[in-house]
Amino acid sequence: MTPEEIINPANRVYSRPRLLTEVNTHYCPGCSHGVVHRIIAELLEEMGLEDRAVGVAPVGCAVFAYNYIDVDWVEAAHGRAPAVATALNRLWPDNLVFTYQGDGDLAAIGTAETIHAANRGENIAIIFINNAIYGMTGGQMAPTTLIGQKTATTPYGRRVDLNGNPLNISDLLAQLEGTCLVTRQAVHTPAAVRKAKAAIKKAFENALAKKGTSVVEIVSTCNSGWKMTPAQSNEWMAEHMTARYPLGDLKNV
Amino acid sequence: MKGNEAIAHAAIRYGVDGYFGYPITPQSEVLETLEAEMPWETTGMVVLQAESEVAAINMIYGGAAAGKAVMTSSSSPGVSLKQEGISYIAAAELPALIVNVMRGGPGLGTIQPSQADYFQATKGGGHGDYHLIVLAPSSVQEMADFVALGFDLAFKYRNPAMILADGIVGQMMEKVVLPEPRPRRTQQQIEEQCSWAATGRHGRKHRNVVTSLELDPARMELNNERFQRTYAEIEANEVRFATHYTDDADYLIVAFGSVARICLKAIEEARAQGVKVGLLRPITLWPFPKAEIARLARQVKGILTVELNAGQMIDDVRLASECRVPVAHFGRMGGIVPNPAEVLDALYNHFPEAKK
Numbered sequence: 001m002t003p004e005e006i007i008n009p010a011n012r013v014y015s016r017p018r019l020l021t022e023v024n025t026h027y028c029p030g031c032s033h034g035v036v037h038r039i040i041a042e043l044l045e046e047m048g049l050e051d052r053a054v055g056v057a058p059v060g061c062a063v064f065a066y067n068y069i070d071v072d073w074v075e076a077a078h079g080r081a082p083a084v085a086t087a088l089n090r091l092w093p094d095n096l097v098f099t100y101q102g103d104g105d106l107a108a109i110g111t112a113e114t115i116h117a118a119n120r121g122e123n124i125a126i127i128f129i130n131n132a133i134y135g136m137t138g139g140q141m142a143p144t145t146l147i148g149q150k151t152a153t154t155p156y157g158r159r160v161d162l163n164g165n166p167l168n169i170s171d172l173l174a175q176l177e178g179t180c181l182v183t184r185q186a187v188h189t190p191a192a193v194r195k196a197k198a199a200i201k202k203a204f205e206n207a208l209a210k211k212g213t214s215v216v217e218i219v220s221t222c223n224s225g226w227k228m229t230p231a232q233s234n235e236w237m238a239e240h241m242t243a244r245y246p247l248g249d250l251k252n253v
Numbered sequence: 254m255k256g257n258e259a260i261a262h263a264a265i266r267y268g269v270d271g272y273f274g275y276p277i278t279p280q281s282e283v284l285e286t287l288e289a290e291m292p293w294e295t296t297g298m299v300v301l302q303a304e305s306e307v308a309a310i311n312m313i314y315g316g317a318a319a320g321k322a323v324m325t326s327s328s329s330p331g332v333s334l335k336q337e338g339i340s341y342i343a344a345a346e347l348p349a350l351i352v353n354v355m356r357g358g359p360g361l362g363t364i365q366p367s368q369a370d371y372f373q374a375t376k377g378g379g380h381g382d383y384h385l386i387v388l389a390p391s392s393v394q395e396m397a398d399f400v401a402l403g404f405d406l407a408f409k410y411r412n413p414a415m416i417l418a419d420g421i422v423g424q425m426m427e428k429v430v431l432p433e434p435r436p437r438r439t440q441q442q443i444e445e446q447c448s449w450a451a452t453g454r455h456g457r458k459h460r461n462v463v464t465s466l467e468l469d470p471a472r473m474e475l476n477n478e479r480f481q482r483t484y485a486e487i488e489a490n491e492v493r494f495a496t497h498y499t500d501d502a503d504y505l506i507v508a509f510g511s512v513a514r515i516c517l518k519a520i521e522e523a524r525a526q527g528v529k530v531g532l533l534r535p536i537t538l539w540p541f542p543k544a545e546i547a548r549l550a551r552q553v554k555g556i557l558t559v560e561l562n563a564g565q566m567i568d569d570v571r572l573a574s575e576c577r578v579p580v581a582h583f584g585r586m587g588g589i590v591p592n593p594a595e596v597l598d599a600l601y602n603h604f605p606e607a608k609k
Contacts, residue, residue, distance in 0.1 A: 050454060051453060051454045051455050051456060052453040052454075052455065053453065054319070054451050054452075054453055056315070057464075063466060064466075066460075066462045066464065070460050071453075071454060071460055072451035072452065072453055072454055072460050072461045072462070073451060073460065073461075073462045073463070073464075074314075074315060074318040074319075074451045074462075074463045074464075075345075075462070075463065075464035075465065075466055076311065076314070076315075077311060077314070077337055077338060077341050080307070080308070080311035080314075080338070083303070083307075083308040083309075083311035083312050083315065084311050084312070084314055084315030084318070085315065086301070086308075086312055086315065087271060087273065087299075087311075087312035087313070087314075087315035087316035087319070087321075087323065088315045088316070088318070088319050088451070090271065090299045090301065090316075091270055091271050091299055091315075091316050091319055091321045091323070092319055092321075092452060092453060094453075095452075095453045112304055112305060112307075112308065113304070113307075113308050113311070116303075116304035116308065
């Protein structure tokens with residue numbers, strides 16, 4: 001193919017989704033957020049949801065998610081996204097309401113809101129980015145930080161006696177009667193990306209069908225916080241993170 | 254009916270879209286009445302018992318962000334928990350109504366009446382430079398009426414409003430005339446009135462984002478300046494107060510809420526003894542009736558503030574009086590409510606010359 005043929009729109013096989021805004025993101029190169037944002041933008045477009053999708057952004061690295069996906073958004077206080085989403089959906093029940101939250105937001109400061117929204121079976125989709133670290137504030141320990149993992153607040157590695165155990169919150173959420181889908185996915189390989197997209201699609205479909213709360217955990221990387229290259233991060237994630245957080249459906253009814 | 258029940262009935266009749274709350278004495282009747290009335294069957298109003306006051310106020314944030322008329326109610330310790338969310342609601346310039354039926358503090362304190370959250374309500378409460386519109390009802394009728402007033406002001410200025418009631422007004426039973434029911438706003442009305450709201454785009458060309466975050470200092474300062482312009486406009490337009498016997502008063506009592514009614518009784522007794530005392534009852538605690546107090550401070554010989562706290566509103570009365578006359582405080586705490594004779598004693602103690 002000549003360059004002219006390649007840039008011919010008719011021959012294009014990959015491009016920016018229409019709902020992914022044309023701005024540079026603030027994410028570090030190699031971060032999983034960009035891939036997940038793209039999946040959401042693709043799905044909202046493919047499913048024809050741009051007119052009735054409302055996202056709830058967290059506090060953490062994804063705080064500016066509202067700058068990147070071209071639908072209505074509400075930026076929540078730290079951890080409160082499921083409470084905000086509860087009202088957004090109950091008051092506009094025809095809208096697709098989804099939250100986008102990190103591990104600190106969802107599994108530490110917002111644990112109560114997460115569990116109770118899921119237990120009520122709010123018809124929302126929760127996209128949960130688990131990268132086992134607080135990226136935005138400079139790499140401190142998260143509730144999901146692995147034993148032995150070094151962070152800014154566990155400089156010698158996380159210890160059970162000092163810091164407690166990593167929290168498998170998706171396993172907890174799968175026990176609740178209000179959840180209809182709880183699944184753990186990743187975006188470190190093209191195959192994983194395709195599976196993650198299918199999972200998020202199911203979550204959106206469940207919310208629209210009012211089947212209850214769907215939780216899609218994306219086991220993710222934070223190469224800056226982990227102090228690795230993007231490629232090393234993907235390898236480390238596949239080896240260590242998935243051992244503690246195995247990929248696959250925990251619940252799919 | 255009780256003041257708390259009046260709030261619930263007034264909310265349904267006003268066409269409130271959603272109530273989110275958590276039980277706490279002495280205001281649980283608001284949620285109980287709403288659940289018993291089942292307004293989701295009639296007006297379509299959403300009522301939800303949240304898992305905490307923190308969750309409830311963030312539901313208010315979400316509902317208000319979506320252009321809906323939403324409210325919560327709580328009492329002092331619960332309202333402390335809500336402060337983060339209230340700060341976000343103010344910062345995101347969202348209309349909402351928050352009811353605080355005050356009980357005694359600090360800490361878990363007591364379930365008996367108090368007015369000790371005056372500072373919290375009028376000086377911010379949460380972090381950052383912001384103000385709530387604060388309404389202080391002194392009767393069950395005003396509990397009902399201030400639901401509409403609170404929402405009207407909140408939507409007019411895109412700023413949260415608070416009904417700051419004390420446990421007496423919440424629990425007291427009086428006759429009340431409820432407002433005529435009106436329908437909730439339609440989707441089209443909401444989208445017209447709240448063009449900024451995250452309702453879902455529904456054909457809108459641009460996305461709406463409700464946020465309080467702005468990392469660029471120059472732009473954040475512009476936001477802060479915009480908030481301050483709103484507060485200045487509210488201060489210029491929305492001061493509300495009631496006066497009794499102030500035309501010829503030599504002494505002035507300033508009191509709000511149920512305490513103002515006790516003071517009125519004391520004033521009538523003083524007048525029977527030939528002592529000319531008047532009452533100023535702030536209805537809006539923020540904006541505060543500064544001009545009227547400044548005017549009366551040129552007329553009277555002394556001012557007594559009577560509050561169910563250790564002396565909070567007295568600071569604002571002193572500032573407003575520009576120190577032209579002595580300003581004294583009389584208050585009871587711990588859930589004790591003074592009777593008219595105590596108020597009169599306090600007046601004569603602070604201003605012995607009044608009796609002559």
